[in-house]
Amino acid sequence: MAHLQQTLLKWYAACRRDLPWRRTRDPYAIWVSEIMLQQTRVETVIPYYERFLQRFPTAIALAEAPPDDVLAAWSGLGYYRRARLLLDGARTVALRGGALPGDRAALLGVPGIGRYTAGAIASIAFGQAVGLVDGNVARVFARLFAIDEDMRKAGMRTAEALADDLVAKDDPGAWNQALMELGATICTPRSPTCGACPLASCCRAFAEGRVAELPILSEKKAPVARRVQAVVATREKDGAILLARRRGEGTFAGLWEPPSIEGPAKMRARLAAWLPIGKLRRVGVVEHVLSHRKLTVDVLRADLVGSLSKADIPPNAGYDDVRVVREATFDDLGFSTLARKVVAAARPK
DNA sequence: AAACCGGGGTG
DNA sequence: CACCCAGGTTT
Numbered sequence: 001m002a003h004l005q006q007t008l009l010k011w012y013a014a015c016r017r018d019l020p021w022r023r024t025r026d027p028y029a030i031w032v033s034e035i036m037l038q039q040t041r042v043e044t045v046i047p048y049y050e051r052f053l054q055r056f057p058t059a060i061a062l063a064e065a066p067p068d069d070v071l072a073a074w075s076g077l078g079y080y081r082r083a084r085l086l087l088d089g090a091r092t093v094a095l096r097g098g099a100l101p102g103d104r105a106a107l108l109g110v111p112g113i114g115r116y117t118a119g120a121i122a123s124i125a126f127g128q129a130v131g132l133v134d135g136n137v138a139r140v141f142a143r144l145f146a147i148d149e150d151m152r153k154a155g156m157r158t159a160e161a162l163a164d165d166l167v168a169k170d171d172p173g174a175w176n177q178a179l180m181e182l183g184a185t186i187c188t189p190r191s192p193t194c195g196a197c198p199l200a201s202c203c204r205a206f207a208e209g210r211v212a213e214l215p216i217l218s219e220k221k222a223p224v225a226r227r228v229q230a231v232v233a234t235r236e237k238d239g240a241i242l243l244a245r246r247r248g249e250g251t252f253a254g255l256w257e258p259p260s261i262e263g264p265a266k267m268r269a270r271l272a273a274w275l276p277i278g279k280l281r282r283v284g285v286v287e288h289v290l291s292h293r294k295l296t297v298d299v300l301r302a303d304l305v306g307s308l309s310k311a312d313i314p315p316n317a318g319y320d321d322v323r324v325v326r327e328a329t330f331d332d333l334g335f336s337t338l339a340r341k342v343v344a345a346a347r348p349k
Numbered sequence: 350a351a352a353c354c355g356g357g358g359t360g
Numbered sequence: 361c362a363c364c365c366a367g368g369t370t371t
Contacts (some may be wrong), residue, residue, distance in 0.1 A: 005362050019364080039366085039367075039368085040367090040369095041368095041369080041370095044368085044369080076367095076368085077368085078367030078368045078369095079365085079367055079368085080366080080367080081365080081366055082366085129368085152363080153361085154361085157361085211368095250365085250366090251365090251366070252366095252367095285368095286369065286370095288367085289367085289368085289370095290366070290367050290368085291365080291366055292364085292365065292366065293366095298365095305362090336367080337367070337368065338367085
């Protein structure tokens, strides 16, 4: 076992990528990076990470920030729930003076910090000897030990137990990052480069010729198709657009978008009923796929002919605020990629 | 259009 | 422990 650890740590020391969050030991910065890196690739995260830390340098600064600002800084990263939970977590941490707890069990009590992130912060920022399992580690372990269980189910528990057992006591942070780095660069989902793998000689899947069939991953549910009607209401004099902010906890909650309603074309009337607009014209269709939904959006254009305030929004419309903004100021708002696509589709050519 | 990236929360 | 929920990019 010591041999395995020596080998991987040595490989990591030689091959590790120089990433911004590897240049700090600030637990808050590491926390932010770990949340951003969930489901999002390194190259995408880097500019967001730099900007976010500049804007919200400490947990307290983040805790005090308006949710709109936080979502604006997250705009385009996706999985906006992460940003809302990170803000929740920052508020929780601010109540205790602004410092994250230094051990895994206490970290698990912070909103938005689950098993993976707790292990990452505890080991990387605080040097606690605990393991972690992300998708990379799950894949590496599934192959290294030929785990025949579903890695989306029981196999994950098996991997978590292994992670805690195997963690290098003298440098847990480096060990965990080494495992993830191996999964990200060598032990990749398809066409892994076993020839370059420092652990090939200890790898059970490699020895048994089963690398291609592991890990075992159960099927995910197919996204459900939904139709949506969206209105881009434009003010004549300056081209400013009416936007509304989604309330609640669901998809795109807290983000700004052209007002929309789910359903077929006949639902347009219900949407038009509360908007100060002229005649609707359908100017395009936008397709957008999320993990659980496949959205087909009818993009409708209309002239904005009056004004509107919060109080005019019907309670069941799904919005809690409205605003008329010019495209130049979109960057100040939390905006999904779908909303950007809808606005772009409505722009006169 | 399909494949890929995978972690938090709840019951 | 099972199950639900949540975007964007690459190929």
